[in-house]
Amino acid sequence: AQKITQTQPGMFVQEKEAVTLDCTYDTSDQSYGLFWYKQPSSGEMIFLIYQGSYDEQNATEGRYSLNFQKARKSANLVISASQLGDSAMYFCATLTNRDDKIIFGKGTRLHILP
C-alpha cells in the first residue's frame, strides 16, 4: 500500500524567501504519480503540481517545482519567492496505476511572514 510522510507539521518563512516542503513516499509499484495540493483557510483543495514516476525532469508550474529524487523516494515541493497568499496547508499525495485512489499525507502548515 502507498504511504506519504510529511515530517514538518508547520513552517514559518519570511516573505520573498524560497521554501521547501518535505515529502517522502512509500510504494512498491513501479508506475506512480506524486502530487501537491494546497488548502487555504477557506478549505478548498487546489491542485498545484504533478510528477510521474517515469518523468526524467522535475516538474515545474510557475513558482512551484517538485524536487523528485526517486532513489530516496522523496518529492519535495519548492516554492520560490514566497508570497503572503502562499500561507496554507500543503498536502503531498500519491497514486499508482494499480490503485486509482489518491492517498494524502498529513500536511504541512506554511506561514508566510511579512
Added chain:
Amino acid sequence: DTGVSQDPRHKITKRGQNVTFRCDPISEHNRLYWYRQTLGQGPEFLTYFQNEAQLEKSRLLSDRFSAERPKGSFSTLEIQRTEQGDSAMYLCASSEESGTNTGELFFGEGSRLTVL
C-alpha cells in the same frame, strides 16, 4: 460549469440521527471521489465511482456509511446513526478518467459535519 458543488456546507446533528450529503461534480467528469478530513489531518479516502459504478470502498467506511451515484452524475453520501467520531469535513472531488493519472482532482468546498 462552476466546479464541484456540495450541499449542505454545514450540518449539525444529534448523535443517532441520519445525515445525507450531496455532491454535484463537474459535468463531463466520470470519476467521483469522497474523502473525509478531520482537523489537522490530510483527506482520507472513503470511496469512489466511475460513472454509476462504485469501484472501491475504504475499510474506514463502516456499514453505517453508504454512497450512491445512481445516474452517474451527482452522488450522495449517507451516514446512519451518526456518532461523535463522524464529525469531520466530507470532501467530494471529481476528475476525468485520464485526469486521475495527473492528480488533477477538482474538489468541492466540503460539507462540515458536527455531531453533538
